[in-house]
Amino acid sequence: MAEPTPRRNEPRLRPAPLLFEPAEAASDPEHFFDLESIDDPRALLARATELTLAFRAAADRALEFQAMAAAQLADPRRFDRLTTADIADRAEWTEDYAKKMVEFGRDLMRGEAGGRGPGDPA
Numbered sequence: 001m002a003e004p005t006p007r008r009n010e011p012r013l014r015p016a017p018l019l020f021e022p023a024e025a026a027s028d029p030e031h032f033f034d035l036e037s038i039d040d041p042r043a044l045l046a047r048a049t050e051l052t053l054a055f056r057a058a059a060d061r062a063l064e065f066q067a068m069a070a071a072q073l074a075d076p077r078r079f080d081r082l083t084t085a086d087i088a089d090r091a092e093w094t095e096d097y098a099k100k101m102v103e104f105g106r107d108l109m110r111g112e113a114g115g116r117g118p119g120d121p122a
Contacts, residue, residue: 064108071105
């Protein structure tokens, strides 16, 4: 499971950079960030772990941006605000999850999320 996102006043850990693969490498289904070329199992475990942590961090950060966007779209002060059903439809979520994401986004924007995700208990 991914580590909780640090609070705004805590520094974020910087995982290994995700480097984009050349198009010809990405088109090969057996090729994945050059892991298949690493023969040493220790080195393979280390690099695969770096990638796992980087993908988790990227997913956590993207989720925070989704939540903030959902909260902004649901803001009643917007003339073009969307309902949670509309947001759920656009993001391919259930309406209940959209409601949680809107609230999580509001918490993030107020600086109150404290590492909680939309499904984590308050």
